[in-house]
Amino acid sequence: MNPTNIPSAQARLPGSLPPALIGRAQTCLENAVTFALDTQHANGSWAERPEARILDTATVTYALSSTPAGASACTRARVWLEQALPQCHDEFTAAADHWLRLLASSPTPPPLPILPRADGPHARRALLLDGIGVSAGSAGADAQRLLHSTTTALSPDRGRSLKSWQRTMLLALEIIARQTLRLPIPAMTLEALESEQGDDGRFHGMPLLTAVAYLALTQTVPGRASTRRSLSSLLADQQADGTWRFPTFDVWDTSLMVRFLRGHPTFHKYACTRALAFLERTQSADGGWGCTSAFVGSTALASDNDTTGSVLLALANTPHGHRAWPAAAAYARTRQNAAGLWTTWQSSDDTPVPDVVAHMIAGIHSHDAHAVDTGPASDWLRAAYRQQGRWTADWYTFPSYAVTEIAPVAGWQAPESLDAVQRLLDAQNPNGSWPRIHGQDHSSPAATGLAVSALAASGADAHSHSHAIEKAVRYLLDSQDTNGTWIDEQPFMYGPRPFLAAVPVQAHAMACRGIHDLLKPRQGTSPER
Known part of the structure; x- marks a missing residue:
């Protein structure tokens, strides 16, 4: 299986950034990884209750x-x-x-x-x-x-x-x-x-x-x-502060943390194997994954296609993935509709959305690009951009999330992706951050980390986006908390729509992703084995 099938960021060496800034970014990432290790559960997962609302x-x-x-x-x-x-x-x-x-x-x-x-x-x-x-x-x-x-x-x-x-x-x-x-x-x-x-x-x-x-x-x-x-x-x-919370999404949260930090030496050594084992263990009988496992509730939620695609990306090129793939491939074929697309939920009233379709395509390609016909779905993603003038995500408000997750599947050099990256550049705030919602001036570390990942992966010349990336990195360094994480002050995950929820572990993973992808060697890193 070819690691290049994984449409994650193979970031450029940040040679255009000041050496002192690169050093600070490396320290920032080490502190962020330490925070991730400290918050990993004994069963290998990450699971945190959303903020109260x-x-x-x-x-x-x-x-x-x-x-x-x-x-x-x-x-x-x-x-x-x-x-x-x-x-x-x-x-x-x-x-x-x-x-x-x-x-x-x-x-x-x-x-x-x-x-x-x-x-x-x-x-x-x-x-x-x-x-x-x-x-x-x-x-x-x-x-x-x-x-x-x-x-x-x-x-x-x-x-x-x-x-x-x-x-x-x-x-x-x-x-x-x-x-x-x-x-x-x-x-x-x-x-x-x-x-x-x-x-x-x-x-x-x-x-x-x-x-x-x-x-x-x-x-x-x-x-x-x-x-x-x-x-x-x-x-x-009821929580200690008197509130009740939206559910915990341990499978989804763990898939994000593995996808966004896999390859980092410290994360590889101390966290990745247990996290991969957790993801393999929570595969449903139908071959897919639900966003919540039985570890955080009496029963697991039914498999959904967004979580399944994300977990497949996290398991790519690992023994855990090799074992999980046959059932997952059968699931992917079974859940694909007549138009070659995937909805989020197993529900008769659901419709396909770009980020979910992209995750299924990417997850399949990271294991065996020929196992399922994804051509119609890829065409649909590009057509969706031309029809709407942008890609939107069903789970998150961040414009940068949609670009980072969908553009690799469409191809970074596709006209739609190039336009999406330019729109992303145009949306950067003066302080170097990106907003959680298009048109707002609110600064979001998670949205900024995702934007940096997109710019680092977009295939531009080393100096093309250097000024925007440098401003963004400085923002992420300055906004990091002393314990190694970031605080996103406003909720950002839809659930149930149109209400939003804030899940700190997800914000942490997304902020980490930008710095991690930026500092990766050009050739990428070896997968967990």
Whole structure:
């Protein structure tokens, strides 16, 4: 297998940078690798809870507010909510966060805000808020509308072809609507909801989802074991600061850390073998990988194509990858649709997006470029750029992430990639950083590390991007914390869209990537064996 099939950055020796700056960058990277070693878990993974946000904490607080057992937890949560700020990158999230915070803290339910209900993520989140509003009795919430929307979304197979957590949410909201309208609740609907519950009482490891399911259960079958176990899990999942968090993505986080630091001598010696073993061990029976393993929840999430592609890249040219590849190749062929593309999730309502398609192409090519026909998918990526004028990513806000992950697959010298790199250069902030969202002036270490990786890998002459790279490196050096990591002050990972989450371990890996790729020898480094 040819290492050049791996579309990761084979960066240039930074000969155009001042020697003193190169030395500082090397020290910076060593400190960053030390931080990565210190935060690796005994099972070889990296797994860190996302930062707290209003969405999860306010929803759980409201769900627990009607039970005496939740009184103390709600008091602690409300202290945190008093100082929490809404996510204002999107009008929807700003309005939703404001309403949820009021709902969690007010004795009288506030009116449901007027929210856009266009198709897609905004419509699904509006449905969630409608369901919470119906449960609370908020003015503007409409139980009849909720019932119609949920039954329509669940038809014709009662949600069995949807993502499991999406089906869980719809079933819970349907029950809330029926209970409010005083309509019969079919036993099979309650049984279907309860079947989604894990042995630990959680619903797919998500406090937000568990809270909505608990609302449905406590209003209909308050004495049932599933209701009690939901309550217990919610109380157990509250953090020391009074919050509840978005789930941990140990498989995804580990794949990023391996991909972005593999080849560094210290990382190779002390971390890589255990991380690769963890990734091999978490391969699903269907040959793919889910973003969350059973190590951080009672059950692993179903395989998704984005995580599968990223893990394949992490396992490339290793014994672990050789062993995992046959089942992964079969998975890739099975999940490819009639147009030769891949969606993110195994869900009938999902559509292909560029970063996921690129990860699957790159992951396949890093093992056997002839195992799966990826030609139509590569053509689709280039066409997507021409149609939209840029590449966008489904999981992250960073424009630099889309370029860094997709351009190698399209080819760095492809017209679309050259244009994307130039647009990236044009978006650099005066302080040398790149923003988390296109058009913002906020400085993001993670976005900057990804941009440096793209510039280092783009195939330009050594001096072509030297000024931009030098400014970016100085920014990364100056913004590194004393413990070796970086702090991204604003959330950047979508989940659930349009809400964002901040996952520090991911930001660390992305910031590391730029410096690591820049300092790599031209010929690259030997893979872990």
